[in-house]
Amino acid sequence: MDRLILNKAWMVRQLLSLLGCCLSVQALVCLRGLVRGALCRDCPVAVLGERSMSDRYSSNRSSNPSPEISPESLSLDEAIANLQQTQDPDLRYYAAWWLGRFRVNQPVVVDALLVALEDESSRSPDGGYPLRRNAARALGKLGELRALPGLMKCLDCEDYYVRGAAVESLGELGDRRCVPRLMAFLAGGLEAATLMPGKPHLREPYDLVLEALGSLGATEAIAQIQPFQAHFVEKVQYAAARALYQLTGENGYGEVLVQALAGPDLQLRRAALMDIGAVGYMPGAGAIANTLAENSLKLIALKGLLETHLETHLEQLAQAEHQPLSEQAIQTMDLMDGLL
Amino acid sequence: MTINSAPPALQPLLDRLEAAATAEAVRFAVEDLAAANLPEAVPMLIHVLGYNNPGAAVAAVEGLIAIGEPAVMPLIALLDGFNYGARAWALRALAGIGDPRGIDLLTQAAVEDFALSVRRAAARGLGKLQWQGFASGDRFPAQHKALATLLQVCEDPEWVVRYAAVTGLEALGLAWEASSDGTEAEDGAANNAANNKADATGRAGGRSQLQARLNSLAQTDESTALRARATLALQRLEHSAQQ
Structure with a gap:
């Protein structure tokens, strides 16, 4: 057997498992690097990618810093001080992410994030506003309605990613006052929803707009959302199906996501997994368990499914003294057991 | 190859x-x-x-x-x-x-491994060991070791590892229910009688520890899915005890 090739393959696998397996290790590496003054530019992207996979669908709304990170890296006071200072843009950028990640919902944090939302000093080579992006994401996690006007203003920012982050956060805040403005993004229909010339993205973050409208229960947007099922980007198609399932409860839209689980692209299968979990399409449970993807992700998706189901089920049974677990809930847990 | x-x-x-x-x-x-x-x-x-x-x-x-x-x-x-x-x-x-020879690796990995997917698999496996494969004198100490480990794993910061520990506790509890109905009489040599009696007392103690932990997880865990899984485990244990 070729030792060299084996060793190389082993290293790659080890790296992959390190990157893939746990957010806390990654975050620790980044934050430790930062504390020492050494900055790794690639890390925030990776960390944030992971965040949107695991965090968005977690029901953990704890505002306390998680024990596995805080003592080793930033203290809460350090993070707040880093966000308030303006000398070191990189420290500020990380602090904004950190405070959102651990949902530190304190007035002083919200104030500092709102200031960061209008930052002019931190600019990326392509003219973007990285600090604004992180601040907008963090404000969505804190669930603080004071952020609404600032986030709405971000929808007009020239940076595509700031607009995307603001859209996502407005969906999380759950205040329907932003619905007309979000619907305006869809006004041009499919014809306007083309690639941005010279950029690796569309003109607007259509997938995030569709998702937000679904989470906000914007039934008035159904007619405008429907054409996007035929958009040329699959991710946008699935976002439309996801929103339409949330807005109509029709299984046909859930089935579109289930079919996506059989597609050839792993990234799209992962996205569809998370979508089915997030919207609680219970008939998709078996398909989630059987799709070719990491068990870790399937477990997160099934957990989302189970929790959405339990919440609605418990509401219906709110008066009952003893709340039995439904057959569907038990089946979902059996599927989860099989993936451990 | x-x-x-x-x-x-x-x-x-x-x-x-x-x-x-x-x-x-x-x-x-x-x-x-x-x-x-x-x-x-x-x-x-x-x-x-x-x-x-x-x-x-x-x-x-x-x-x-x-x-x-x-x-x-x-x-x-x-x-x-x-x-x-x-x-x-x-x-x-x-x-x-579920081979008995795996128990040391599973107990160690369930608590210490840095990768949550490994802790998760180990916790699940601990409850599902083939207990009848242990020599009769080793069985209860092994089960006690698995119980102590699983109770510790219930404190893991990751929900999915705690979830796996709950499935492990359920499997261990069900194994105890199955052995408390007399199936262990096969060990029956007279000099084992005292041992068997001590094990039965130990099992009862272990079972109540296990149930207490499942009860507290069912009521207080931050994750809804975990509370539901602990509730299911308790229901299954109760059902099995009634049989």
Whole structure:
């Protein structure tokens, strides 16, 4: 057997498992690097990618810093001080992410994030506003309605990613006052929803707009959302199906996501997994368990499914003294057991 | 990889795996190799755990579990190594086989491993050990060790590891329910009677510890899914006790 090739393959696998397996290790590496003054530019992207996979669908709304990170890296006071200072843009950028990640919902944090939302000093080579992006994401996690006007203003920012982050956060805040403005993004229909010339993205973050409208229960947007099922980007198609399932409860839209689980692209299968979990399409449970993807992700998706189901089920049974677990809930847990 | 003195059925399957050029072809070849259920295929199935191919790894794990006992020592040897990519899969295979020789590795991994997927697989496996495979004198100490470990794993910061610990506690509790109805009389030599009685007392204590922990998780865990799973475990234990 070729030792060299084996060793190389082993290293790659080890790296992959390190990157893939746990957010806390990654975050620790980044934050430790930062504390020492050494900055790794690639890390925030990776960390944030992971965040949107695991965090968005977690029901953990704890505002306390998680024990596995805080003592080793930033203290809460350090993070707040880093966000308030303006000398070191990189420290500020990380602090904004950190405070959102651990949902530190304190007035002083919200104030500092709102200031960061209008930052002019931190600019990326392509003219973007990285600090604004992180601040907008963090404000969505804190669930603080004071952020609404600032986030709405971000929808007009020239940076595509700031607009995307603001859209996502407005969906999380759950205040329907932003619905007309979000619907305006869809006004041009499919014809306007083309690639941005010279950029690796569309003109607007259509997938995030569709998702937000679904989470906000914007039934008035159904007619405008429907054409996007035929958009040329699959991710946008699935976002439309996801929103339409949330807005109509029709299984046909859930089935579109289930079919996506059989597609050839792993990234799209992962996205569809998370979508089915997030919207609680219970008939998709078996398909989630059987799709070719990491068990870790399937477990997160099934957990989302189970929790959405339990919440609605418990509401219906709110008066009952003893709340039995439904057959569907038990089946979902059996599927989860099989993936451990 | 060529294996001397292999049964004739094996070589064509190994050749097909060798020739497989895409991830999908590898997966199909491993599925066929696993379905052949040949103890001689163990080294290759273990080798596959190290590919970065989840579909193939799932098939290999299933094959190793079906082969069972002959796969145990090679898996333990692999886990002594440091190939982290394959660790979680190997642990799952070991957990699925449930061989008593795996208990030390499972207890250690459930608490100490840095990868949550490994802690998760180990916690699940601890509850599902084949307890009848232990010598009668070793059985209760082993169960007690599994219980102590699982109670500790219930404190893990990751929900999915706590979830796996709950399934482990459920399986252990069900094993105790099954053994408390007299099936252990087979041990019956007179000099074991005192031991059996002490074990029965220990089991009752262990069962109440286990139930208390499940109760508190069912009521106070921050994760809704975990509270539901602990509730289900309690219902199943109660149901089993009534039988």
